[in-house]
Amino acid sequence: MREHPPPPAATLDLAAYMASRGRLVEDALAAVLPPETSPPTPLHAAMRYSVFAGGKRLRPLLVLAACEATGGRADDALPTACAVELIHTYSLIHDDLPSMDDSLWRRGRPTCHVAFGEALAVLTGDALHALAFRLLARNAEQVGPACALRVIEEIAEAIGTQGMVGGQVLDLLGEGRPELARWADWPHDRQRGVYEIHRWKTAALIRACVRAGGLLAAASARQLEDLTAYGEHLGLAFQVVDDILDEAGEASRLGKDTRTDAARAKLTFPAAFGVERSRAIAREETARAVAALAGWGPAARLLTDLAQVLLEREA
Amino acid sequence: MREHPPPPAATLDLAAYMASRGRLVEDALAAVLPPETSPPTPLHAAMRYSVFAGGKRLRPLLVLAACEATGGRADDALPTACAVELIHTYSLIHDDLPSMDDSLWRRGRPTCHVAFGEALAVLTGDALHALAFRLLARNAEQVGPACALRVIEEIAEAIGTQGMVGGQVLDLLGEGRPELARWADWPHDRQRGVYEIHRWKTAALIRACVRAGGLLAAASARQLEDLTAYGEHLGLAFQVVDDILDEAGEASRLGKDTRTDAARAKLTFPAAFGVERSRAIAREETARAVAALAGWGPAARLLTDLAQVLLEREA
Numbered sequence: 001m002r003e004h005p006p007p008p009a010a011t012l013d014l015a016a017y018m019a020s021r022g023r024l025v026e027d028a029l030a031a032v033l034p035p036e037t038s039p040p041t042p043l044h045a046a047m048r049y050s051v052f053a054g055g056k057r058l059r060p061l062l063v064l065a066a067c068e069a070t071g072g073r074a075d076d077a078l079p080t081a082c083a084v085e086l087i088h089t090y091s092l093i094h095d096d097l098p099s100m101d102d103s104l105w106r107r108g109r110p111t112c113h114v115a116f117g118e119a120l121a122v123l124t125g126d127a128l129h130a131l132a133f134r135l136l137a138r139n140a141e142q143v144g145p146a147c148a149l150r151v152i153e154e155i156a157e158a159i160g161t162q163g164m165v166g167g168q169v170l171d172l173l174g175e176g177r178p179e180l181a182r183w184a185d186w187p188h189d190r191q192r193g194v195y196e197i198h199r200w201k202t203a204a205l206i207r208a209c210v211r212a213g214g215l216l217a218a219a220s221a222r223q224l225e226d227l228t229a230y231g232e233h234l235g236l237a238f239q240v241v242d243d244i245l246d247e248a249g250e251a252s253r254l255g256k257d258t259r260t261d262a263a264r265a266k267l268t269f270p271a272a273f274g275v276e277r278s279r280a281i282a283r284e285e286t287a288r289a290v291a292a293l294a295g296w297g298p299a300a301r302l303l304t305d306l307a308q309v310l311l312e313r314e315a
Numbered sequence: 316m317r318e319h320p321p322p323p324a325a326t327l328d329l330a331a332y333m334a335s336r337g338r339l340v341e342d343a344l345a346a347v348l349p350p351e352t353s354p355p356t357p358l359h360a361a362m363r364y365s366v367f368a369g370g371k372r373l374r375p376l377l378v379l380a381a382c383e384a385t386g387g388r389a390d391d392a393l394p395t396a397c398a399v400e401l402i403h404t405y406s407l408i409h410d411d412l413p414s415m416d417d418s419l420w421r422r423g424r425p426t427c428h429v430a431f432g433e434a435l436a437v438l439t440g441d442a443l444h445a446l447a448f449r450l451l452a453r454n455a456e457q458v459g460p461a462c463a464l465r466v467i468e469e470i471a472e473a474i475g476t477q478g479m480v481g482g483q484v485l486d487l488l489g490e491g492r493p494e495l496a497r498w499a500d501w502p503h504d505r506q507r508g509v510y511e512i513h514r515w516k517t518a519a520l521i522r523a524c525v526r527a528g529g530l531l532a533a534a535s536a537r538q539l540e541d542l543t544a545y546g547e548h549l550g551l552a553f554q555v556v557d558d559i560l561d562e563a564g565e566a567s568r569l570g571k572d573t574r575t576d577a578a579r580a581k582l583t584f585p586a587a588f589g590v591e592r593s594r595a596i597a598r599e600e601t602a603r604a605v606a607a608l609a610g611w612g613p614a615a616r617l618l619t620d621l622a623q624v625l626l627e628r629e630a
Contacts, residue, residue: 181430
């Protein structure tokens with residue numbers, strides 16, 4: 001991979017940072033995804049269709065920003081940044097399936113199963129999932145095997161049964177699906193339940209992205225502890241804002257079906273707390289994320305600015 | 316993990332070996348799968364339901380046998396053995412989905428999506444997939460990070476777009492699905508096509524299991540080369556026999572729907588070559604697998620006996 005100079009983190013403008021690092025991520029994703037000209041062509045086409053659909057690349061940017069904020073190099077974090085985006089994309093493809101959220105639109109385009117059929121969509125998610133771990137393993141060439149392995153463990157745990165996938169199961173339980181009625185012991189309490197869902201479904205991977213960035217920069221135990229708290233609160237704030245935008249947003253701006261959560265009786269922050277209280281929770285969680293890096297001085301600026309931008313976003 | 320004495324591979328009877336190592340694998344799987352009593356309980360229940368459904372544990376046994384045949388310890392290979400079984404189980408759950416093969420029975424019991432609903436079945440596969448990589452990463456404690464990483468790369472590649480998942484896509488293309496008709500360039504030739512499907516769909520992971528066993532035992536480059544050829548031919552032979560059993564078998568003995576391949580116009584070995592020629596191919600591929608280990612002397616016996624048993628199996 002090419003060499004990129006480390007950014008003067010304390011002085012760099014967040015928008016410029018996001019644009020420059022966003023380009024790195026796009027180029028790296030284009031390089032790691034198999035070409036559409038090699039077989040199986042429909043699978044490779046569906047993978048690229050889903051990955052290059054105009055996502056925000058939040059998770060890769062968090063990996064890079066956490067790595068650079070703790071003194072690491074963006075290049076060393078790029079394979080991990082790509083891997084978490086592939087994992088995020090796989091989770092969206094599977095979440096959109098007819099048996100799950102049955103979403104027809106995502107980022108202004110037909111979802112993967114609408115464009116490629118349901119069978120291929122299942123397999124496209126599976127292929128992205130496997131490719132992510134291949135990238136994480138290959139990253140050992142840059143950062144050494146011990147570091148690459150810690151990142152693999154971190155991410156595999158974050159997307160497992162008490163992480164992203166487990167959160168998606170709680171989400172289904174929260175909808176009150178009849179086929180899951182025999183596990184009706186959950187949720188005990190709607191307000192506690194919505195925190196439990198999103199701590200696993202969204203915050204676990206976001207926290208892992210931030211921690212992975214720190215691990216790749218050989219951050220200290222104290223820095224990792226701060227990054228853990230930052231990632232946890234940022235992940236919750238991000239999901240609360242997402243829920244509010246779904247509740248209040250217009251489909252044209254978000255590029256996906258809106259008010260779908262309400263239509264499916266999903267257990268969201270607005271459903272459990274109302275929109276106004278949800279807005280306050282988003283602000284509180286953002287403030288906690290920022291506070292977690294209080295001792296970092298100017299090195300925190302990229303990460304704290306990013307938290308603010310995510311709080312105020314409109315799509 | 317407990318200590319197990321290395322087996323006197325050259326003198327041990329295969330049936331005794333399979334029984335003893337099969338017990339190790341069952342115990343290890345029971346220990347690594349999350350308990351049904353911890354949340355999310357339906358997910359953990361579905362994972363255990365699918366993993367403990369009476370499978371042959373062929374892939375774990377191949378990991379262990381290849382490891383022990385090249386001088387390694389079964390204990391060092393157990394996490395990898397569990398991981399490949401979790402991956403195999405995830406692939407069966409997803410292959411059985413209504414949008415894929417739409418299978419209602421597997422190993423004499425309702426398939427995962429019949430028992431737990433389709434949404435939970437998708438997520439159960441995803442959770443097993445992620446847990447497999449977690450186990451492979453944790454294995455570094457026993458075999459060191461460099462060795463654990465080589466195994467992760469080996470397996471991630473084998474289950475990717477030019478491996479297990481890619482083979483499943485070719486399988487769908489071979490069925491002539493209308494939603495995939497725009498990629499109608501494949502298969503060019505039915506007899507070549509069925510080899511391509513199964514080299515990826517089945518043989519890639521079986522070859523990776525055997526190679527992983529060798530890697531865990533620090534096998535020589537020459538031994539790995541022999542194991543690669545053994546695994547490739549064994550994987551093909553295994554799939555040909557599977558196709559023949561589906562074509563000719565009785566549902567009661569196999570515990571799953573039979574003649575489903577023919578009903579779905581799947582491109583199988585019997586469909587492309589007829590049953591008699593398929594039987595000859597199975598014998599030829601088994602002979603090639605055995606021949607690959609010709610220079611090994613008595614150390615090959617476990618693996619060559621296993622190839623023979625798989626050829627002659629009736630379920």
